[in-house]
């Protein structure tokens with residue numbers, strides 16, 4: 001008889017989501033802690049013992065039952081996971097190999113990483129690059145990878161430290177802290193925009209040259225262009241912030257857009273594009289090829305390696321719901337690493 005392996009996880013159920021929707025209140029964390037049979041994860045794919053997950057804004061949306069993100073119920077959320085292979089299942093991997101899991105479906109339409117076990121197709125796995133510990137890789141996770149993609153786009157568009165100031169919005173968020181640190185490491189002059197006055201010193205310590213209140217970079221006029229200010233922008237928040245940043249980007253500049261915490265709408269004229277030649281680059285960390293993913297991770301583990309201790313705190317699985325509430329309110333700083341019990 002097949003041995004039954006139990007594992008711990010946080011789960012979102014349809015009952016909880018239906019109840020929350022019926023109540024119609026503000027988004028809040030609906031996760032509950034459970035112990036499940038291994039069979040819950042199915043039998044196909046590579047079984048991974050998850051050591052670390054980390055929390056992203058997308059996890060906060062999933063954990064509060066956002067139907068745009070959650071594609072099946074019940075669901076174990078968690079879009080980030082790093083761990084070791086337990087059952088290779090013909091994948092060519094070895095038992096004990098350290099891997100990270102990354103795929104658009106992981107933690108949204110397939111059980112995710114807030115769990116001590118995960119079972120996924122082999123092509124969702126990236127072997128942990130040499131030089132990066134499991135905790136470091138999970139701290140980078142989707143947020144850090146997205147920051148690295150954004151910085152790479154600026155470089156691809158010819159933006160260099162000589163080009164001028166780079167704006168990072170949502171600078172204390174998961175993507176923001178990595179963008180600030182990485183750009184500073186590469187010699188850029190970084191202006192960090194934040195809503196958290198109490199975090200100015202930390203952003204300066206991470207390498208920002210200037211820190212400004214997030215309202216300072218907004219241009220609420222209906223002018224199609226503002227005074228040229230930025231050589232490049234890593235925007236993590238969208239909405240009016242992204243709109244203002246595009247209009248204040250200098251000729252030949254580049255703006256990357258990855259997030260929507262400040263809004264998903266973008267009302268613009270074509271003038272920033274046809275009078276200043278600005279490039280607007282969308283960043284999608286979920287749908288990149290495994291080859292691209294593996295290659296960027298190896299850069300992260302070598303030339304772009306960062307000291308990640310100052311931008312993360314570690315919690316256990318049971319503390320996740322409280323931290324999700326902080327993420328939903330935009331109160332979190334940097335990255336939250338979740339250590340998963342065996």
Ligand SMILES: NC(=O)c1ccc[n+]([C@@H]2O[C@H](COP(=O)([O-])OP(=O)(O)OC[C@H]3O[C@@H](n4cnc5c(N)ncnc54)[C@H](OP(=O)(O)O)[C@@H]3O)[C@@H](O)[C@H]2O)c1
Nearest residue numbers: 057170171172173174175194195259260261262284285330
């Ligand atoms: N496209 C992709 O592949 C991809 C990948 C990862 C993340 N994302 C998206 O990128 C965004 C940032 O992700 P994250 O993981 O860094 O999230 P996060 O850790 O929750 O950080 C978001 C930050 O945005 C700022 N913020 C929050 N509410 C705001 C508002 N109403 N107006 C202006 N700023 C606000 C806050 O920073 P301050 O207090 O410092 O201003 C907050 O810490 C999210 O929308 C996420 O969904 C997209």
